[in-house]
Amino acid sequence: MSTTLAKLAALIPPLVDRHGPLTEELLLAPGKFGLGLAPAKSTADAVARTVCGFCSTGCCLNVHLQDDEPVALTPASGYPVNLGMACPKGWEALTVLDAPDRAVTPLLRERGGVQRAVSWDEALQTFVARMKGIQAEHGPESIAFLSTGQIATEEMAFLGALAKFGMGMRHCDSNTRQCMATAATAYKESFGFDAPPYTYADFEQSDVIVLVGSNLCLAHPILWQRVMRNPYRPEIVVIDPRTTETAMAATQHLPLYPKSDLALLYGLARLLIERGWIDGKYIAAHTEGFDDFARFVEPYTLEAVAAETQLPAESIERLARTIHAGARVSFWWTMGVNQSHQAVRTAQAIINLALMTGNIGRPGTGANSVTGQCNAMGSRLFSNTTNLLGGHDFANPEHRAKVAGILDIDEAVIPQKLGRPYHLIVEGILRGEIRGLWIIGTNPAHSWINQSMLRDVLDRLDLLVVQDMYHSTETAQHADLVLPAAAWGEKDGTLINSERRVGVIRKVSRAPGEALTDFRIFQAIARYWGCGEMFRAWDSPEAVFRIMTRLSAGQPCDISGIESYEQLDAHGGIQWPYASDAGNQRQERGLFTDGRYYRPNGRAKFVCEAPRPLPEPTSAEFPMILLTGRGSASQWHTQTRTSKSAVLRKLYPAEIYVEINPADAQELGIRPDELIEVASQRGQLQARAFLTLAVRPGQLFLPMHYDATNRLTDAVFDPYSHQPAYKACAVRVVRTAT
Numbered sequence: 001m002s003t004t005l006a007k008l009a010a011l012i013p014p015l016v017d018r019h020g021p022l023t024e025e026l027l028l029a030p031g032k033f034g035l036g037l038a039p040a041k042s043t044a045d046a047v048a049r050t051v052c053g054f055c056s057t058g059c060c061l062n063v064h065l066q067d068d069e070p071v072a073l074t075p076a077s078g079y080p081v082n083l084g085m086a087c088p089k090g091w092e093a094l095t096v097l098d099a100p101d102r103a104v105t106p107l108l109r110e111r112g113g114v115q116r117a118v119s120w121d122e123a124l125q126t127f128v129a130r131m132k133g134i135q136a137e138h139g140p141e142s143i144a145f146l147s148t149g150q151i152a153t154e155e156m157a158f159l160g161a162l163a164k165f166g167m168g169m170r171h172c173d174s175n176t177r178q179c180m181a182t183a184a185t186a187y188k189e190s191f192g193f194d195a196p197p198y199t200y201a202d203f204e205q206s207d208v209i210v211l212v213g214s215n216l217c218l219a220h221p222i223l224w225q226r227v228m229r230n231p232y233r234p235e236i237v238v239i240d241p242r243t244t245e246t247a248m249a250a251t252q253h254l255p256l257y258p259k260s261d262l263a264l265l266y267g268l269a270r271l272l273i274e275r276g277w278i279d280g281k282y283i284a285a286h287t288e289g290f291d292d293f294a295r296f297v298e299p300y301t302l303e304a305v306a307a308e309t310q311l312p313a314e315s316i317e318r319l320a321r322t323i324h325a326g327a328r329v330s331f332w333w334t335m336g337v338n339q340s341h342q343a344v345r346t347a348q349a350i351i352n353l354a355l356m357t358g359n360i361g362r363p364g365t366g367a368n369s370v371t372g373q374c375n376a377m378g379s380r381l382f383s384n385t386t387n388l389l390g391g392h393d394f395a396n397p398e399h400r401a402k403v404a405g406i407l408d409i410d411e412a413v414i415p416q417k418l419g420r421p422y423h424l425i426v427e428g429i430l431r432g433e434i435r436g437l438w439i440i441g442t443n444p445a446h447s448w449i450n451q452s453m454l455r456d457v458l459d460r461l462d463l464l465v466v467q468d469m470y471h472s473t474e475t476a477q478h479a480d481l482v483l484p485a486a487a488w489g490e491k492d493g494t495l496i497n498s499e500r501r502v503g504v505i506r507k508v509s510r511a512p513g514e515a516l517t518d519f520r521i522f523q524a525i526a527r528y529w530g531c532g533e534m535f536r537a538w539d540s541p542e543a544v545f546r547i548m549t550r551l552s553a554g555q556p557c558d559i560s561g562i563e564s565y566e567q568l569d570a571h572g573g574i575q576w577p578y579a580s581d582a583g584n585q586r587q588e589r590g591l592f593t594d595g596r597y598y599r600p601n602g603r604a605k606f607v608c609e610a611p612r613p614l615p616e617p618t619s620a621e622f623p624m625i626l627l628t629g630r631g632s633a634s635q636w637h638t639q640t641r642t643s644k645s646a647v648l649r650k651l652y653p654a655e656i657y658v659e660i661n662p663a664d665a666q667e668l669g670i671r672p673d674e675l676i677e678v679a680s681q682r683g684q685l686q687a688r689a690f691l692t693l694a695v696r697p698g699q700l701f702l703p704m705h706y707d708a709t710n711r712l713t714d715a716v717f718d719p720y721s722h723q724p725a726y727k728a729c730a731v732r733v734v735r736t737a738t
C-alpha cells in the first residue's frame with residue numbers, strides 16, 4: 001500500500017466486521033465498499049474531459065492533470081455544446097472543491113445539540129436503525145427523501161431504486177420540482193412525453209428568437225453566446241417585466257405586468273388566427289384541439305390584452321407581425337414561466353404558438369424549455385420520483401413488469417402510483433405523517449419558498465439526514481446526521497443537459513477526508529438496510545449506466561445504442577433518442593422532424609385554460625410586487641459552491657441588494673445604496689437599495705442567491721406541476737435609516 005493510501009486508510013474508522021479490513025484493494029476497487037480512491041483516469045496528454053457540474057447547458061471542460069492531480073482547467077473546444085467557451089462558474093469549477101467547510105466525516109447530533117464526528121459504521125447503523133424505527137412506529141410512508149438535480153444520473157437511479165424498491169419509501173422528490181416540473185408536465189400533456197424538442201444549434205439558425213421569462217444572458221451565458229453567433233441577424237424578442245441584461249440586448253422588449261404572460265400569449269394566438277398568420281396544413285396534419293383553442297382565445301382581443309399586460313397594443317401587434325414574418329421562429333422559456341401559479345398553462349400557450357405557426361420540427365424553430373440544473377433532465381427520466389425509471393409510468397402494469405424484469409426484482413416492490421410531490425412532503429411533515437427525511441445535495445432551508453415555515457418544518461422531524469459536500473449549508477445545520485459526499489470532479493457518471501445530450505463527468509480529484517461518492521453511500525446504505533442483494537449488479541456507475549440504457553429501450557428517451565462512457569466521449573455527448581438501430585451519428589438532432597408526436601394518435605395537443613388572478617395581489621399594506629431571479633452569471637443558486645471561489649466572489653455583490661425604480665425611491669426618500677427594509681406577509685429583510693430603471697415603478701427585484709430572499713416568497717404552487725411560484729408576491733418597502 002502506498003504511503004498516501006496508508007495515511008488515508010489510517011484516517012478511516014473501522015467498518016463493521018462483515019466488510020472486512022480496509023485493504024488497498026477495497027480502497028481502490030470500484031464496486032466494493034471502499035472509498036473509490038482509484039487515481040483519476042488521465043489520457044496520454046494528461047487531459048481529462050468532463051461535463052461541467054453547475055448548469056444545464058452541459059459545457060465540456062478539459063481538466064489538465066499532473067501526476068493525476070488537477071492543475072488547471074480550460075473549456076473544451078471540440079465539444080458541440082460550448083465550442084471552446086465557459087462561463088465564470090465553469091472556469092472556477094475546480095476551485096470550489098477546496099474549502100474548509102467540506103464535510104469530511106459523518107456528523108451525528110448528540111442530545112445536547114452538538115454535531116460530533118462519527119465513523120461511517122456508526123453513521124450508517126444510526127441511519128438504518130432510526131429510519132426503520134420510524135417506519136415500524138408510523139408506517140412505511142413516514143420516511144421520505146428530497147434530492148437534487150446536481151448528482152450523476154446513475155446516482156439518481158440508484159437512490160430512486162434503493163428508496164422505492166429496497167427501503168419501501170413512497171414519497172420521494174427532488175429540487176428539480178423547483179426548476180423544471182412545469183416544463184416536464186407541459187410537454188407530457190402536449191407532446192405525450194417530456195421531450196424538449198431542440199438542439200442548441202437552433203439558437204444559431206432562427207431568424208426570430210422569442211425568450212419568455214428568460215434572462216439567458218446571465219442564466220445560460222454560453223447559450224447566449226450561441227445566440228450571438230447567429231449569422232441571420234435575428235429579431236430577439238424578450239418578454240419579461242424587468243429590463244434584464246438579455247432585454248437590453250433585444251430588438252424587442254415587452255415589459256409586461258408580472259404574470260400577465262398567459263393573457264399575452266393567448267392574445268398573440270388570437271391575433272395570428274384573426275390575420276390568417278397560421279400554418280393550417282401543419283395544424284391539420286399534426287395536431288388536435290385547434291378549433292376549440294381558436295374559440296377559446298376569441299375574448300383575448302388586442303385591447304383587452306393590452307390592458308391586462310399594461311403593454312402598448314402596437315408592441316403586441318409588432319410581435320405578432322414578427323412571428324408571421326419569421327421563416328424560422330424559436331420560442332424559449334425558463335423560470336419566469338416555470339415558477340408561476342399558472343406555469344403549465346403558460347408553457348403550453350408557448351407550445352401552442354409554435355404548433356399553430358408550424359414552427360417546430362425544423363432547424364431554428366421549436367417550443368423550447370431551457371433547464372436549470374446540470375442534471376435536471378437526468379432527474380426527469382431516471383430518478384424514479386415523477387416517473388418510473390426510464391421515463392416509464394408507475395401506473396402502467398406493462399412498464400412495471402418491464403422494469404422488474406430488467407432489474408430482476410419482484411414486481412410487487414414497485415409502487416403503482418406516484419408519491420407526494422415536494423410541497424406535499426413538506427405538508428406531510430407539518431401534519432406529523434412524515435417523520436424521517438433524507439435530503440441529498442440540496443439546500444431547502446435556503447431555497448424553498450417561504451423559508452421560515454420550511455425551517456420550522458425541518459425542526460419538527462424525528463430524524464433529518466443531510467447528505468452533502470459541505471457541512472455548513474443552512475440545511476445541514478438543522479441535521480441530526482450529516483453524511484459527507486464527494487463532489488462533481490470527484491466521481492464518474494453521466495449528466496443529461498437541456499438539449500437531451502448525455503455527457504460524461506470524470507473523477508479528476510480525490511474527495512477530502514472520508515467523504516464518499518453519493519453512489520458509494522447509496523451502495524453502503526443498501527447493504528446496511530439489508531437489501532444489498534437487490535443491487536448486486538449495481539457495482540459501478542458504468543454498470544448502472546448499462547442498466548439505464550436497457551431500461552430506456554423502446555421509450556422516446558431510448559439510449560440503448562450507447563454502449564460506454566468512451567462512446568459518449570468520442571461523440572461529444574449523445575442526444576436521446578439513440579436506439580441501437582438508430583444509425584444516426586449527427587451531433588445535433590432536434591425532435592419531431594416527421595411531425596409525429598408521442599401521444600397515442602401521433603398528434604400534438606392544444607391545451608388552454610383561463611388565466612387565474614395573482615394569488616397575492618398588491619394591497620394598501622403591501623403595495624409593491626416582488627420579482628426574484630438570478631443575480632449574476634457568477635452565482636449559482638444558494639451559493640454553497642460559488643461562494644467558495646475568491647474570483648467568483650469578486651464578480652457579484654457580497655451583500656443582498658434590492659432593485660428599485662428611481663421614481664419609487666424618490667417618493668420613499670430612499671438614496672442609492674441605503675439599507676432598506678422589504679417585508680411581505682411572511683417576513684422581512686434588509687437590503688441595499690440599487691436604484692435602476694431595470695424594474696418598473698411599483699416593482700422590486702431580489703436575487704435568489706441570498707438566503708434572506710425566501711423569507712418573503714409565498715408558498716403558492718402550480719396546480720399541475722406543483723412547482724413553487726417564486727416570481728411575484730406583494731411586499732412593502734421602508735427606509736430603515738431615519
Ligand code: SF4
Nearest residue numbers: 052054055059087090
Ligand atoms: S454555462 Fe453552465 S455548464 Fe457552461 S461553464 Fe457555465 S455553469 Fe458550466
